[in-house]
Amino acid sequence: MLLRSMLDTHATRFATTEPDLLEKAGITDGIVLPDCNRNEPLQSLKCLIRSFGTVFSLRPAVIISTGAAPGFFCLLAGRLIGARTVWIDSVANVEQLSKSGTLARFVATEWLTQWSHLAKPNGPHHAGAVL
Incomplete structure (x- = not known):
């Protein structure tokens, strides 16, 4: 939700595992x-x-995920339809990337971490933190 205002000018759909x-x-x-x-x-x-x-039904041009397995699955599906995909590993993963974040390198167009000390030259890259 912290990225929501940045997306206001785009047709955006949100997916979550938390209905509330x-x-x-x-x-x-x-x-x-x-x-x-x-x-x-x-x-x-x-x-x-x-x-x-x-x-597959929405056919988005870009998919952004901030982590976890459901987001990884969406990125994987997105790559299959030619969408640009962005993985932003959760800020909670301060010591190491999440398992999904590690796998995201294979499907993400842009592979990011929110912690500068976890960034590597070949990715994930650090471009700042959402929080």
């Missing part, structure tokens, strides 16, 4: 994806299918 977040932000056309992680293979499969279905 959409309601609190006054977003009526948001998409709720199932939350998942690598320890929940069936839930992850549900999320993958829903993420791909969402991206």
Whole structure:
């Protein structure tokens, strides 16, 4: 939501795993994806299918994710349709990149970390923090 004002001039759809977040932000056309992680293979499969279905139906030109498996699945689907994809690893991952953030290097057009000490010459790059 901290990036929302930057996106006001663009046709934007938000996806989250937290339905309350959409309601609190006054977003009526948001998409709720199932939350998942690598320890929940069936839930992850549900999320993958829903993420791909969402991206394939909306056909966005750009996808931005701030982390976690559902965001990674959306970026993966986005690359398959030719979208530009941006991964911004969560600010919570101060010691190391998340597992999804590490995998994002293979699908993200732009691969970013919010911590300068985690940046590497070949990525992820540090362009500042969202917070």
